[in-house]
Amino acid sequence: MDVSSKTSNDISFEDFKEQIISDYKIAFLSRSCSLLGRKEVLTGKAKFGIFGDGKELPQLAMAKSFRNGDFRSGYYRDQTFMMALGHLKAKDFFHGLYATTDMAKEPMSAGRQMGGHFLTYSLNDDGSWKDLTKQKNSSSDISCTAGQMPRLLGLAQASKVYRNVPSIDTSKFSVEGNEVAWGTIGNASTSEGMFWETINAAGVLQVPMVVSVWDDEYGISVPAKHHTTKEDISKILSGFQRDETHKGFEILKVKGWDYTALMHAYENASDIARQEHVPVLIHVTELTQPQGHSTSGSHERYKDDERLAWERDNDCNKRFKEWIIESGIASTEELDKLEKQIKREVREAKKEAWSEFLQENQTDKKRLVQLLDKVASKSPNKNFIVRLKNDLIAIEEPIKKDMAKAARKSLRYLIGETSTEKQALLKWTSDFLEEEQTKFSSHLYSENENNATKIAGVAPRYGANNENVDGRVILRDNFDKLFEKYPNALVFGEDTGAIGDVNQGLEGLQEKYGALRIADTGIRETTIIGQGIGMALRGLRPIAEIQYLDYIFYALATLTDDLATLLYRTKGKQKAPLIVRTRGHRLEGIWHSGSEMGGLIHLLRGMYILAPRNMTQAAGFYNTLMKSDEPALVIESLNGYRLKEPKPDNLGEFCTPIGVVETMKLGTDITLVSYGSTLRIVEQAALELQEVGIEAEVIDAQTLLPFDINMDVVKSVAKTNRLLVIDEDVPGGCSAYILNEIVEKQGAYRFLDSAPQTLSAKAHRPAYGTDGDYFSKPNSEDIFEKVYAIMHEASPNDYPTLR
Numbered sequence: 001m002d003v004s005s006k007t008s009n010d011i012s013f014e015d016f017k018e019q020i021i022s023d024y025k026i027a028f029l030s031r032s033c034s035l036l037g038r039k040e041v042l043t044g045k046a047k048f049g050i051f052g053d054g055k056e057l058p059q060l061a062m063a064k065s066f067r068n069g070d071f072r073s074g075y076y077r078d079q080t081f082m083m084a085l086g087h088l089k090a091k092d093f094f095h096g097l098y099a100t101t102d103m104a105k106e107p108m109s110a111g112r113q114m115g116g117h118f119l120t121y122s123l124n125d126d127g128s129w130k131d132l133t134k135q136k137n138s139s140s141d142i143s144c145t146a147g148q149m150p151r152l153l154g155l156a157q158a159s160k161v162y163r164n165v166p167s168i169d170t171s172k173f174s175v176e177g178n179e180v181a182w183g184t185i186g187n188a189s190t191s192e193g194m195f196w197e198t199i200n201a202a203g204v205l206q207v208p209m210v211v212s213v214w215d216d217e218y219g220i221s222v223p224a225k226h227h228t229t230k231e232d233i234s235k236i237l238s239g240f241q242r243d244e245t246h247k248g249f250e251i252l253k254v255k256g257w258d259y260t261a262l263m264h265a266y267e268n269a270s271d272i273a274r275q276e277h278v279p280v281l282i283h284v285t286e287l288t289q290p291q292g293h294s295t296s297g298s299h300e301r302y303k304d305d306e307r308l309a310w311e312r313d314n315d316c317n318k319r320f321k322e323w324i325i326e327s328g329i330a331s332t333e334e335l336d337k338l339e340k341q342i343k344r345e346v347r348e349a350k351k352e353a354w355s356e357f358l359q360e361n362q363t364d365k366k367r368l369v370q371l372l373d374k375v376a377s378k379s380p381n382k383n384f385i386v387r388l389k390n391d392l393i394a395i396e397e398p399i400k401k402d403m404a405k406a407a408r409k410s411l412r413y414l415i416g417e418t419s420t421e422k423q424a425l426l427k428w429t430s431d432f433l434e435e436e437q438t439k440f441s442s443h444l445y446s447e448n449e450n451n452a453t454k455i456a457g458v459a460p461r462y463g464a465n466n467e468n469v470d471g472r473v474i475l476r477d478n479f480d481k482l483f484e485k486y487p488n489a490l491v492f493g494e495d496t497g498a499i500g501d502v503n504q505g506l507e508g509l510q511e512k513y514g515a516l517r518i519a520d521t522g523i524r525e526t527t528i529i530g531q532g533i534g535m536a537l538r539g540l541r542p543i544a545e546i547q548y549l550d551y552i553f554y555a556l557a558t559l560t561d562d563l564a565t566l567l568y569r570t571k572g573k574q575k576a577p578l579i580v581r582t583r584g585h586r587l588e589g590i591w592h593s594g595s596e597m598g599g600l601i602h603l604l605r606g607m608y609i610l611a612p613r614n615m616t617q618a619a620g621f622y623n624t625l626m627k628s629d630e631p632a633l634v635i636e637s638l639n640g641y642r643l644k645e646p647k648p649d650n651l652g653e654f655c656t657p658i659g660v661v662e663t664m665k666l667g668t669d670i671t672l673v674s675y676g677s678t679l680r681i682v683e684q685a686a687l688e689l690q691e692v693g694i695e696a697e698v699i700d701a702q703t704l705l706p707f708d709i710n711m712d713v714v715k716s717v718a719k720t721n722r723l724l725v726i727d728e729d730v731p732g733g734c735s736a737y738i739l740n741e742i743v744e745k746q747g748a749y750r751f752l753d754s755a756p757q758t759l760s761a762k763a764h765r766p767a768y769g770t771d772g773d774y775f776s777k778p779n780s781e782d783i784f785e786k787v788y789a790i791m792h793e794a795s796p797n798d799y800p801t802l803r
């Protein structure tokens with residue numbers, strides 16, 4: 001539907017006038033920040049700038065309809081919205097540009113993210129939840145175009161869950177599911193698959209989500225004809241429009257410079273989404289980009305004169321001002337006066353931010369110069385150190401790197417000296433580096449009590465005659481306990497609901513807990529993960545199921561860019577304790593037997609990666625994770641669901657500790673480290689090795705991220721003096737990572753009498769069939785022969801050539 005201009009009749013004209021002037025002030029303030037921001041980059045004070053100019057007006061309308069408890073999931077153009085909510089001041093904006101590392105000054109990320117990436121705080125300092133229903137919330141932005149869309153789905157779905165699932169404690173998260181999740185996206189980014197997947201899923205799920213497309217007809221230099229069929233996103237989405245017989249979307253189209261039409265559209269969208277839980281798309285057209293895309297180029301290169309002139313005439317702030325004057329709301333003089341005052345404020349804010357940014361550095365510089373001065377006076381290398389000192393003095397506006405370099409380089413000239421002045425410089429340097437490093441590297445994982453590695457292990461308990469059951473039964477009955485214990489826990493994925501997953505680890509649970517908690521989804525891995533992230537951001541405990549490990553790659557971008565970076569990029573201000581459940585390792589064929597752990601452990605730092613050898617261990621991991629508040633990936637062994645395991649008595653209670661290895665068999669000749677399905681084969685091979693007199697110690701790594709935090713493996717190597725790491729990943733994959741952990745980090749090289757080695761799968765994907773498996777992945781003969789060869793090399797007389 002096209003939205004026409006019409007003034008709001010809900011409020012008096014005086015209030016309306018006041019609101020308009022206040023909005024104009026925000027629009028102008030935001031624009032002034034953008035203009036000055038660009039200058040700051042071009043003069044070299046800031047590294048990069050991407051601003052919200054040309055998109056101010058619709059954001060004011062969105063802010064008007066945004067209520068406490070609502071969530072935004074948007075992108076880098078939304079500074080005006082954040083300013084309108086009161087979450088971003090001009091000074092904060094400049095601190096963001098300069099990358100000030102103090103969160104009190106740069107509230108959006110303490111310098112970790114470039115400017116234009118926004119968030120609000122969901123957590124207290126101890127990691128506990130704030131009352132999200134009493135504040136206006138923004139999930140933390142990422143730079144990847146459309147990357148905000150998958151999580152938007154989950155943010156919206158949380159309202160649906162809170163409204164419809166009884167017995168969840170909603171107190172800090174929802175008031176009867178009335179919260180709307182507001183997405184923003186650029187026109188060009190709607191070309192991304194993530195956009196389409198999210199739109200379709202939201203239509204299916206009928207969740208309260210309002211997506212605004214800021215359409216300026218460009219994506220950097222590329223015009224709409226290369227992005228969008230018919231160059232019109234709302235037109236081509238019209239098939240999603242709901243009608244009398246079908247559920248779907250409400251789709252609105254509005255011009256980005258038309259203040260009253262925008263206000264009307266957003267009120268309308270808010271009501272539909274909030275009351276009916278129907279998703280809405282607002283296509284905001286005729287927006288501009290007055291300064292071009294970012295500071296890395298000028299748009300005069302790719303827009304012709306006609307377009308540039310059109311953009312000047314239709315700049316939303318300019319047209320807003322003209323409308324205010326034409327409507328008699330304020331005179332040109334009044335607005336000019338306002339503008340002057342705001343410009344002055346912004347200049348002042350910029351100056352203050354810059355001097356605050358420098359202040360700490362200047363203090364550090366002064367101290368370091370003193371130390372260098374003193375140490376130089378005593379050193380035979382005085383001249384070199386004085387030169388470093390003078391170079392530092394010459395830097396009028398120093399950054400931390402300048403200090404670090406000067407201090408560290410000066411120490412090179414002091415090698416062999418022992419003066420107290422040198423000691424003072426050494427101490428200053430170490431303290432400085434440690435403090436600064438923390439500013440850049442903290443919060444990859446939780447720094448609170450709920451850190452997953454701090455959850456104590458609880459052993460499974462067995463009575464005198466525990467039943468031996470299929471592994472999947474242990475999982476199922478354990479999940480049953482978890483859903484009973486945690487009313488805010490829910491699981492969803494392909495075939496997860498009605499049949500209780502393809503291996504029936506959730507059999508019967510939908511009947512018991514309802515179709516919202518044990519849910520089937522469409523085949524759409526990225527938004528399954530997005531659902532999980534969004535719901536976890538709103539206090540639920542989602543378990544997102546990816547049917548097979550080999551299909552996790554569809555969702556990998558969202559996992560690595562969004563979930564794995566969340567705690568880090570917000571410096572602990574937001575968390576999404578999402579559990580990703582999947583199954584992998586040996587079974588059949590290229591896409592049902594993958595074990596691509598090397599890729600995952602490198603791309604998902606910030607998550608836990610757990611590879612349990614059986615379903616009891618897996619269930620124990622779920623129990624541990626539910627007690628913690630961190631995201632994790634659990635890979636169940638595909639070929640383990642029908643293997644018999646004794647069923648523990650304390651289902652839902654026993655906890656497999658995270659980061660702790662387990663010794664499966666003691667031995668004295670060699671340490672074998674493995675995990676997952678391969679571990680069973682290693683155990684078999686270890687028995688066969690006993691027949692030729694080789695006693696292998698077998699260790700189950702279990703958790704790959706983090707690996708062996710107690711450094712138990714090196715203790716084994718100290719005893720056996722030999723090490724072989726075996727897995728079914730590619731050569732140089734996860735086995736190389738484990739080797740690095742043991743040899744370099746744990747220092748096992750000191751104890752080795754033989755070269756440490758790895759035995760992995762072949763470099764190709766695993767071939768189909770039993771022979772395919774045998775010839776693609778390490779089998780017990782491979783393991784036997786590899787171990788034997790190591791023993792043969794060490795002691796050829798005891799272990800003569802085998803083959």
Ligand SMILES: Cc1ncc(C[n+]2csc(CCOP(=O)(O)OP(=O)(O)O)c2C)c(N)n1
Nearest residue numbers: 077143144145186187188189216218219220
């Ligand atoms: C996945 C991904 N690809 C490419 C980029 C580089 N990039 C940043 S913004 C942008 C254009 C986005 O245009 P649009 O969505 O229309 O938003 P606008 O900047 O015009 O508001 C591109 C290609 C990116 N950030 N992420």
Ligand SMILES: [Mg+2]
Nearest residue numbers: 186187218219
């Ligand atoms: Mg665009």
